[in-house]
Amino acid sequence: MSDKRAIGVFDSGIGGITTLDKIYDILPNEDYIYVGDTLNCPYGTRPKEEIEALVTNVANFLIKRDVKAIVIACNTATANSSHLKKLTNIPIIGVINPTADYAYKLSKNKNILILATNATIASNKYQNRIEKRLFKKGKRYYVKASEFVPICEEGLMGTDYALEKVTEKIGDLKDKNIDLVVCGCTHFGLLEKEIKANIPNATLVECGIPTGEELKKVLKKKDLLNDKKEKGKITIYTTGDPEYVDSQIKWFTKEHEETKKIHL
């Protein structure tokens, strides 16, 4: 069987496009509907109830579009999404567990820095997933870094300001022999240069590859893969200003239509 329906992917803004980019490499023959809830970005400094309500709105939009699965390409939304199971029976794939598991396997000395939004760190989802491995060695550093989100949304990567902000946050972790940094916010891969400038010997792990692999596994198991031979289509929606979004995602090189505006 081949399921031609699109896959829904969403984030509070443009960060999830870094995840979509990798997912598309893994599943290039699928169609994708991406929603960036830019109007309400950031999610990571809001209380839990507010994040849950925003997540419900975006999920409902995607469910109405008859998507066959939803990827929550946002750690903050993933950490506040357990209620979505009541809305739909389609598979919902979050970014936290696949990324935490992937990072755990990859790190050799188990000195791991997990950078995420304030709400993600406060949810303890990364801590619970990683620490249940009962490491006998190494130390994990869980750092709240919601300040990085606007830097990415406003396209300030590569500026002195961005480097200053990132250094302020993680500069004192330079000598901790950290071998792996988890970008526990889908925006943060955009700050690779600034993170590497502070923790030069660490491998950076983003959510895209582990989440894409997990999505592929789930679709295969449920017989939901699209067997078409042509490349899949990517449609991007924003609750904010579509022209601004297009100007901020020039780094996204996969073919896609112009971003469209939606009201949720």
Ligand code: DGL
């Ligand atoms: N990209 C989102 C994440 O992965 C966070 C951005 C926000 O705070 O809205 O957590």
